Amino acid sequence: MSAPTTARSTRSRLRLVVVQVLAFSLFATLFVRLYYLQVIGGDAYQAQAANQSVRDIVVQPQRGLILDSQGRPLVANRTSWVISVDRTLLGKLDEGSRTELVRRVAVVVGEKPADVEASLVTCGDPGSVKDVCWNGSPYQPVPVASDVSKDVALRVLEQPEDYPGVVAAQQSVRSYPRPFGINLAHVLGYLSPVTEDEYDLAVDKDDESLNGASVVGRAGVEKQYDEWLRGLPGYRRVAVDSMGRVLGDDSTVESTPGDTLVTSIDAKVQAVVEKQLAERIATQRATVDPVTGRKFEADSGAAVVLDAKTGRVVAMASQPTYDPDVWTGGISEKELQRLYSEEAGTPLLSRATQGQFAPGSTWKPFMTAGALTNGYSMDTVLPCSSGFQVGNRVFKNHESAAEGNIGFARALEVSCNTFFYRIGYDFWQRFGSDPADINAKDPLVAIAKEFGFGSRTGIDLPGEAPGRIADRRWKQAYYESQKGYYCDLASLPQDDRTSDFVYTFAREFCLEGNLYRAGDAVNFSIGQGDTIVTPLQLARAYAALSNGGTLYAPTVAKAIVSPEGKVLRRIAPRKVAKVDVPQKYIDFIDSALQGVTSVGTMAWKMGGFPLDQVTVRSKTGSAEVYGKQSTGWVASYTKDYVVVMMISQAGTGSGSTGDGIRAIWEALYGVEGEAVRPARAATPGTLPPTKLPQFLKDGSIMPPAVGE
Incomplete structure (x- = not known):
């Protein structure tokens, strides 16, 4: 064999060896990897595979x-x-x-x-x-x-x-x-x-x-x-x-x-309250307003029933309302827009806890408490004239009626505005005649805050409105926030889009919108002006008159119970404050409000009602609102319950809500005609239950007795 042939043969054998080594290395690597996956890392990879299959x-x-x-x-x-x-x-x-x-x-x-x-x-x-x-x-x-x-x-x-x-x-x-x-x-x-x-x-x-x-x-x-x-x-x-x-x-x-x-809601009482509120609104919408000559708008309303001794909510209704079922399964965009629409009356807004309205004459019992605790006596007599002049303006009595010289009790019975104007003006002259003094003493403002107005009641419902006490500090703060807008408006030439009233108001506000004048004080004394309350706030304050001066945080919930029927938490009534008014004055106001029901402004709606057996105290109110019809109120109570109803743009208090108030009292006590039949009362025994419903061992609830 020649030398070249031998060299080629040697190179071929060398290549073959290299290929064999490479192949062996690959097989060895594969074997090692398989051993690692199946033996060493097998448990981990098996777990991952299982996780991917479940x-x-x-x-x-x-x-x-x-x-x-x-x-x-x-x-x-x-x-x-x-x-x-x-x-x-x-x-x-x-x-x-x-x-x-x-x-x-x-x-x-x-x-x-x-x-x-x-x-x-x-x-x-x-x-x-x-x-x-x-x-x-x-x-x-x-x-x-x-x-x-x-x-x-x-x-x-x-x-x-x-x-x-x-x-x-x-x-x-x-x-x-x-x-x-x-x-x-x-x-x-x-x-x-x-x-x-x-x-x-x-x-x-x-x-x-x-x-x-x-x-x-x-x-x-x-x-x-x-x-x-x-x-x-x-x-x-x-x-x-x-x-x-x-x-x-x-x-x-x-x-x-x-x-x-x-x-604490009683469904039977709630049904009566809702029905009466809806019927009163419908009735007023069909009634002509004698002041404006057109039918009442009666655009919204609310009614509240409280347990006077505990502050628990027995019933609460608001109009307009909505069907809670519309949220089940998702709400349509069209329906959602309707619920927020002002044209539809903003049905999502609870007028009872979020609606804020001028209280009108339902304010006067608290102004009486403020007067009696600051120098006036239960024997005080003042003129109930047809008008009361402050500066160049005459503040008129309702329908310009005059009663002569009367005391506090009669002033509440006939709801005399000029009687209370005089008290408000007297305090303004004595303590705050400097309209720029934001720290001036004001007994009527102080008593309003004492009864919880101007702050949230603390009810266990979200979104509660605080109301507003339009005192000197509020007026100064409002002026500072709005001054720029009104001063700019006043500086512009008047055009067809701006009325004389708006232009004049803007000019006056720009110059002295922060001043608390005598007119503000007399308006405050009868629940007019910029002061606003919620129906729940008013009901809570009247409950304090009923129970001797205790302010409660109203509660809807009574208890939390597990699915097995075990009581996990009891939600007790919560006292917030005790009003600083002597009991003798509360008793005096209580007696006067009985007179409102029997011989005063509510008497025409309570004829034949057994007041000797069910003593209802009440106060009517009609609050004037610029550019709108009057807001009608009735606030009433016994020693057991408080019932308040209001309707916006519906006229006088007793005229708009009086029949509804009476019907609710009849349901609460089982009144039929002039007879009281406790067995017919909406709530068994006529009083809110103190015990919880009975839960069985499997968590199911024992239903009320038939008819309850």
Whole structure:
């Protein structure tokens, strides 16, 4: 063999050896890797594989019940169909198939495809829309429509080939049994889905009661006691295939139902109150206002019944109202706009706790207390003239009537304005004749604050309005906040768009809008001017007259009870203050207000009522509002209850609400004609119950006796 041939042979053998070494190395590496995966790291990878084959699905809890004081359900739960979309399956479809599936889902649930798409986007991802995006687990089907009809659910269930990855399932939603046909929307409140911010906050606090599919309370006791009512979600772990389809349950953690809320509301009394308020508004709308010559607007109203001894709310109604069922399953944009619309009367606004109105003559008993505790006596006599001149203005008595010289009791009975004008003017002259002195003493302002006006009552309902005491400090603050606007307006040439009144007012306000003049003081003395109160504030103050001077924080809730029927928390009446008025003066005012009912401005509505058996004290009021018709009030009480009703733009107090007030008292005590029949009273025994409803061992509630 020649030398060149030998060299070529040697190189060939060398290449073969190299190839063999490389092949052996690859096999060795593969073997080592397989050994690592199967032996050393096998447990870890097996766990990961198992996690990919199971998913956690949140099981929403049943929300707690809300009951009245007798155990009647005010809010319960019912089963509802929900349509959800499994985004894992959706993501495995091509773009055309995905678009078509979303379109089909949108059609079957009655939504727009764009809205369905928006609800499928995870909050925080590009394109997510706040309050629409999905907050929950990426492995859980995303709800796209709630409270759909059974026909829609069956269509999805029976045609799975047309709706791959679309789930129809049942869940619990709110229902409203409406005992005796009551509405009670503003007290109960409503629910809506948890927002992105709320969910993030719950995650930060490790709050397991909220998840991306939760609903939370937005108003009323649903919001105030949301943490008790919402319960704890459970979790269902399910096995899935490679396409994300559920193969079966792996394990389950049961959800915990929410706790039951027992309220002080009496559904039977509430029904009477709602009916009377609605009827009085309807009647006034059909009645011609003798002052304006047109029918009363009667645009809104409220009524409150309190337990005078505890401050508990027995009934509370507001008009206009709304159907709480409109929130179940999601509210339409059109309906939401209507609820906030001024044209519809802003139905979401609770006039009882959030409406603020001039109190008119219902203010006078408290002004009497202020006068008696600051130098006047129960024997004081003052002129009740047809008018009272302050500067160049004559402040007139109601209908310019005159009564001669009278005392406090008669002044309350006939609601004499000029009697109280004189008291307000006297205090202004003695303590605050310098209109720029914001620190001047004012006994009438002080007594109003003593009875809780100008600040929230502390009721266990969210969004309560504080009212307003239009004293010197308020006037100065208001002037400073509005001075720029009115001074600018006054500096402009007057045009056709600005009336003489507005231009004159702007000029005067710019120069001296901060001054507290005698006219402000006399207006304050009869509940006119810029002072405003809520019906609840007025009811709470009259309760203090009834119970001897104690101011309570009104309460709706009485107790929290577990799903098993165990009382977790009793919510006791909460005393806020004791008014600094001697009992002899409270008794004097009490006696005078009995006269209002029997011989005064309320007497024409109480003829034949058995006042010798049910002693009702009352005060009527008509508050004038610039550019509007008068607001009518009646505030009344016994030693057991307080009943207040008001209607905006409805005329005089007794004329607009008197019949309703009487009907409520008849229901509370079982009055029929001139007879009192306690067995016919709306509340058994005529008094609010002190005990809770009876709960059985399984958590169910013993219903009230037949007819109760």
